[in-house]
Amino acid sequence: MPRIIAGSLGGRTIPGPPGKGTRPTSDRVREALFSRLDGWDAIEGARVLDLYAGTGALAFEALSRGARAALLVESHAPTARQLRRTAAELGLEGRCEVRPGKAESIAAYLEPSGAGYSLIFLDPPYAVTTETLEALLVTLRPALSDDALVVVERSRRSRELAWPDGWADDGTKAYGETVLQFGGPSSEPGETS
Secondary structure, X not given: OOEOOOOOOOOOEOXXXXXXXXXXXXXXXXXHHHHHHHHOOOOOOOEEEEEOOOOOHHHHHHHHOOOOEEEEEEOOHHHHHHHHHHHHHOOOOOOEEEEEOOHHHHHOOOOOOOOOEEEEEEOXXXXXXXXXXXXXXXXXXXXXXXXXXXXXXXXXOOOOOOOOOOEEEEEEEEEOOEEEEEEEEOOOOOOOO
């Protein structure tokens, strides 16, 4: 069972979703990821978008460490219900919203806003193609802040993500079978991966 590593909710466990279809980010990878995000000052006050939320471990960790709010999107209805229960048990009502549905469908309906989402997690099932994620990034762009940071978690065996035109590649880090890619909208004209 995953646990929240640090912050106001550090040490609290996160119940797994019903069934066995979820592959939560390991504590080791999450600890390394959030160490990097802390170093980049990407968490405090962030508006988090956690697509393919699964256990919600990434969004809950961010909220524990000072993110302002989070939207979790999960296509498996029983898992989405578990996410709502977990958010309530952790006392995150008002800061955490759960929307059941496919990430690709919901992304098209996210309203562009002045603040935008500033920290985005894409941790899909390995069966989701890299091409699907690349198209999703283009769809998401209007709902993101100009300085948004996107973290994509994939299998080492997956094709590396090619950031769309107008996006910057902020590096890749591998942890065993897991690969994290970092990127975001670029303020530099014509910058791509």
